[in-house]
Amino acid sequence: MKKIDLSVLVLEGDNLRNLHKLLLNIDNALTESPKKISYEILVADSKQRKSYLTTTQIKNITAIDKTHLLKSSNGKIVAIFEEDSLVTPAWIPKSISLINNKDNVIVHTEVTIFTPKKQGYYIWKKADSTSEDTIISLSIKNQWDYPIMAAREYIEDSALTKLWHFTEQTITQGISHIVTPETTSFNRSHPHTTKLPFMTFSPLYEKVVDSYLRNSVPNITARPLTSSTQLNRSLKETLRKGHVWMKRHSTLYKSVVMPILKGNDLKMIGKKIAPWAINDWKIVHQYDRTTFPTRDALRAIEPYTTLSVNAGLALKSMLAQVKNKPDYLYLSQHMMKGGGDKVVLNYIKAMQESRPDWKLMLIITEEFDNNWKDRVPKSTQYIDFWQLSKSFDITTRYIILMRFIVQMQTKKMLLAMTPFGFETIEHYQEGLIENSYQIDSVAFCSDTDSFGRTWGIHFFGIPETFSALHKVVTDNQHVIDETLELEPLSRDKFSVHYQPVEYVMKEPVLQNKPQLPIRILWASRVANQKRPDIVIKIAQKLDPNKFIIDMYGNLEDEYLAKDFDNIPALNYMGGFNGLNSLPTEDYRALLYTSSFDGVPNILLEATALGLPLIAPNVGGVSEFVVNKETGLLIEDIEHIEAFVDALEYVSTHPEDMRRMVANAQKRITMQHSYEGFKKAVEHDIIGEYTQI
Numbered sequence: 001m002k003k004i005d006l007s008v009l010v011l012e013g014d015n016l017r018n019l020h021k022l023l024l025n026i027d028n029a030l031t032e033s034p035k036k037i038s039y040e041i042l043v044a045d046s047k048q049r050k051s052y053l054t055t056t057q058i059k060n061i062t063a064i065d066k067t068h069l070l071k072s073s074n075g076k077i078v079a080i081f082e083e084d085s086l087v088t089p090a091w092i093p094k095s096i097s098l099i100n101n102k103d104n105v106i107v108h109t110e111v112t113i114f115t116p117k118k119q120g121y122y123i124w125k126k127a128d129s130t131s132e133d134t135i136i137s138l139s140i141k142n143q144w145d146y147p148i149m150a151a152r153e154y155i156e157d158s159a160l161t162k163l164w165h166f167t168e169q170t171i172t173q174g175i176s177h178i179v180t181p182e183t184t185s186f187n188r189s190h191p192h193t194t195k196l197p198f199m200t201f202s203p204l205y206e207k208v209v210d211s212y213l214r215n216s217v218p219n220i221t222a223r224p225l226t227s228s229t230q231l232n233r234s235l236k237e238t239l240r241k242g243h244v245w246m247k248r249h250s251t252l253y254k255s256v257v258m259p260i261l262k263g264n265d266l267k268m269i270g271k272k273i274a275p276w277a278i279n280d281w282k283i284v285h286q287y288d289r290t291t292f293p294t295r296d297a298l299r300a301i302e303p304y305t306t307l308s309v310n311a312g313l314a315l316k317s318m319l320a321q322v323k324n325k326p327d328y329l330y331l332s333q334h335m336m337k338g339g340g341d342k343v344v345l346n347y348i349k350a351m352q353e354s355r356p357d358w359k360l361m362l363i364i365t366e367e368f369d370n371n372w373k374d375r376v377p378k379s380t381q382y383i384d385f386w387q388l389s390k391s392f393d394i395t396t397r398y399i400i401l402m403r404f405i406v407q408m409q410t411k412k413m414l415l416a417m418t419p420f421g422f423e424t425i426e427h428y429q430e431g432l433i434e435n436s437y438q439i440d441s442v443a444f445c446s447d448t449d450s451f452g453r454t455w456g457i458h459f460f461g462i463p464e465t466f467s468a469l470h471k472v473v474t475d476n477q478h479v480i481d482e483t484l485e486l487e488p489l490s491r492d493k494f495s496v497h498y499q500p501v502e503y504v505m506k507e508p509v510l511q512n513k514p515q516l517p518i519r520i521l522w523a524s525r526v527a528n529q530k531r532p533d534i535v536i537k538i539a540q541k542l543d544p545n546k547f548i549i550d551m552y553g554n555l556e557d558e559y560l561a562k563d564f565d566n567i568p569a570l571n572y573m574g575g576f577n578g579l580n581s582l583p584t585e586d587y588r589a590l591l592y593t594s595s596f597d598g599v600p601n602i603l604l605e606a607t608a609l610g611l612p613l614i615a616p617n618v619g620g621v622s623e624f625v626v627n628k629e630t631g632l633l634i635e636d637i638e639h640i641e642a643f644v645d646a647l648e649y650v651s652t653h654p655e656d657m658r659r660m661v662a663n664a665q666k667r668i669t670m671q672h673s674y675e676g677f678k679k680a681v682e683h684d685i686i687g688e689y690t691q692i
Contacts, residue, residue: 004038006030006096007075011146011160012044012066013083016052018188019043021287022083027058028287029089037096042069070157079149080159084188086287087147088280091183095149098180106150106170110179111277114187114304115291121301123273129177136312140399142167144177147185184280186291272301311396317388318404323381326361329405329413331421334368335382337554338525339601340444341372343475343499344416347442348380350674350681361408365401365420398424411435414685415461416442422461429468438470440685443479444598445619447529458483466493471684473497475598476620495684498623499601500674503608508661509585517548517569518651521587521611523579523602524594526572527556532564534593537640538647539570547647549591552576584609589650589657592616595637599624603631604672607664612657614646624671628656630664 008026013019023041030039041058043049044066053063064072077099079092087109095107114122126143127134137143142164154175158166167177273293281293291297328351332344348360361381364370367390376382385404389397401424405413415421425432425439432439446456458479462472472494474480480494524530532551539549547569554575555561564572576582579602590606592615599620603613613631615621627633632646650657 002074003076004040004074005076006037006039006092007073007078007152008039008041009069009073009078009080009160010041010043011069011080011082012046014046014048015083016048019049019052019083020056022081022086023056023058023061025086025089025284025287026081026092029087029092032089033093035093037093040074042073044069066160069160070155073152076152077149078152078155080146080155082146082187085146086186086188086284088184088283091147091180091185092149094183095180098178099149099151102178104154104175106144106148106154106175106177108144108148108177108179109183109185110181111184111274112145112187113184113273113277113281113301114189116189121297122304123277123301124304126179128179129171133309136316137309138167138312139315140311140396140403145187182274182276184277184284186281186284186288188288188291272303273298311392311400314388314392315400315403318383318385318400319407321381321383322361322408324359325408326381326410327355327358327412328360329408329410330360330362330380330416331365331413331418332362332416333364333366333418333420335362335364335370335373335376336368337372339598340417340442342601343442343444345372345375346499346677347414347416347681347685348377350678351686352377352379354678354682354686363401365418394420394423398427402428411437412440413437414440414442417444417457419457419461422457422465425465425468426461429465432468437468439465439468440471440473441465441469443472443474443483445476445479445596446482447596459486463487463489466490469493471495473680473684474620475499476623478620478623479598495680497677497680497684498599498671499604500677501601501604501608501668501672502674503580503605505608505665505668506610508610508612508658509588517544517546518647519587520547520549520589520591520647520650521552521582521584521606522549522591522593523552523576523582524592525556526551526553526559529594529596531593531595531637532559534637534640534643535591536564536567536570538591538593538643539567541640541644542569542647544568546651550587552582579605579609584611587611589614589647591643591647592621593637593643594618597621604668607631607661607668610661612650612661613664614643614650624664624667629660630667631660 008030010019010022023043026041030037039060041061042064043053043061045063050063053061062072070078077096079095081087091109098107099105108126110126112124112126114124124143129135129144134143144167145163148159148163154170156166156169158169171177278293278298281291285292330344330348332341335341335344344362348362351358351360359381360379361383362376364373364382364384364386367386370384373382385401389400392400397420401420415425422441441457441462443456443458443462446454446459448454456479458472462469462483466489470493472480474494474496475498477496480491480496483489483494484491522535526532530553535549535551542549549570550573551564551570552573552575561572561574564570584606589612590603592600592603592613594600594616595618597619600615603615603621603624606613607630613625614634615625615631616634616637617625618637622633625631625633632649634642634646636642
């Protein structure tokens with residue numbers, strides 16, 4: 001078959017109005033070209049489109065199965081369009097001329113103007129692929145979007161389905177992406193809604209982008225909205241309203257002030273958008289009457305380049321911290337003092353011992369005081385993603401994190417207490433599944449806020465990403481049962497990993513005739529979850545000559561030390577650095593009052609140190625504390641008298657308490673040994689990667 005000059009391929013879509021406007025646009029550009037162009041227009045097939053094509057007056061159009069568009073084309077040059085775009089008519093003949101005079105090029109418009117309905121206007125000025133800024137931008141977003149045009153030999157099927165990868169691949173091969181000067185394309189979607197198909201590793205990143213991004217660590221230039229910026233916006237709005245009033249009512253304003261303002265306005269607009277682009281906008285108005293470069297539209301238009309460059313620089317900063325690409329990633333909300341963070345450290349330790357050849361990395365995703373980051377092993381790379389990305393909107397943060405994960409080339413990770421991590425996985429789970437990522441998750445317990453709302457990762461995170469998850473591991477069976485009661489999920493993906501205790505077991509110090517007052521230990525965060533208000537109520541009912549509760553813990557949630565003053569049976573002792581830093585031998589029992597939890601580490605540690613337990617039946621507590629067998633279990637945390645009775649029982653039944661401690665220590669040996677935990681990690685998480 002004789003070759004023609006140009007094949008125009010229109011990708012699949014479901015908006016016939018947009019398709020019709022685009023085809024009118026292309027047809028006019030080709031038929032009105034100064035130089036005659038032989039062409040064909042191939043449209044990805046659909047039932048709707050077939051019906052439309054039987055009625056349209058536009059010539060040389062054929063509906064083709066979307067998988068055969070390129071194969072069915074016959075042009076020496078190929079142009080590819082999405083249906084929601086329009087283009088300045090001059091782009092087609094100008095680009096054909098460029099391609100005929102230059103080898104190894106793929107051609108784009110110089111400018112893309114986004115004109116989404118009711119969402120503002122954005123202008124994206126393009127550059128050739130030799131610019132450092134454009135390479136940095138490409139690490140986050142592909143600026144060389146549709147429409148594209150190139151000699152047939154440079155177009156592959158991936159140009160129709162995975163344009164980002166096609167762009168990276170062609171640049172790697174030495175094919176330049178260039179712009180046709182003074183040409184404009186128009187996209188009727190918001191720039192944030194364009195697809196982000198970067199779910200597989202990019203060869204360009206290693207061969208080209210990497211050479212740019214690792215040269216230096218930049219200062220991040222993206223800035224959050226400051227209070228002064230907000231004030232300026234309010235002031236501008238006030239002035240705008242005054243301007244409207246004067247424009248209507250003041251003759252002097254109309255005759256003198258308005259011409260001056262109009263001149264300044266035009267100068268300001270000229271800095272954002274060139275006259276030729278404004279003219280292009282007027283030209284495409286003949287195809288789409290809903291868009292026109294009104295003065296308001298030109299004032300409102302925002303440059304789009306900065307976002308991608310700055311996001312690329314943030315990614316550059318992350319990459320500058322990477323010494324070695326990891327074999328396994330941990331994403332955690334924070335690394336601060338607490339049982340949940342200790343669980344993360346346990347998994348890191350077990351994995352290091354099981355696979356000493358693996359390189360591990362911990363990524364912190366949210367804003368917290370990470371006062372335990374020094375506990376992260378030196379061999380585990382630590383990256384504070386929040387600090388590097390906090391100035392960006394949440395959508396851009398999703399992009400930066402996922403791009404980083406993909407470029408690390410590890411497909412194995414664990415999510416621990418990270419709402420943002422789950423949101424990112426949910427955003428990209430289709431690509432993660434397609435590319436066989438192994439994503440594990442940790443869940444501990446439900447949380448209840450001050451309004452009585454119950455929430456937790458197993459309700460807001462795990463169900464939404466469940467199809468992408470390999471395993472959900474917990475430190476208690478209760479959270480699994482609670483989840484499956486409300487969510488129709490497969491039990492097979494859940495496993496209990498009881499957390500290890502590595503203390504040397506101590507005999508309980510329980511005198512038959514204890515010295516009064518009997519001292520009771522409370523050690524936890526002084527936070528709403530841990531219910532210090534319950535401790536106050538208990539202490540108020542105690543005789544200080546018989547019982548004293550010593551409360552240790554850092555103050556949180558607006559608690560102050562003075563809140564515990566003037567209660568004779570209660571002493572606030574300040575913070576502590578682990579239970580073994582306290583004189584536990586001076587105490588007769590550990591009092592625990594959390595309103596929700598998994599299997600708290602502090603109960604395990606107190607048992608190992610020989611302390612009897614008094615704890616409420618919440619979360620997974622009853623999987624370790626069995627009433628009158630391994631401790632005293634309080635069925636209702638609000639039942640203050642039950643706690644008081646338990647303390648009396650401790651004081652009057654020393655032998656029984658000694659027996660309970662011995663039973664609890666046996667349970668630790670059987671249920672919470674480090675070797676048992678390590679084997680569970682090897683079986684459920686490391687799996688076939690472990691060679692024993």
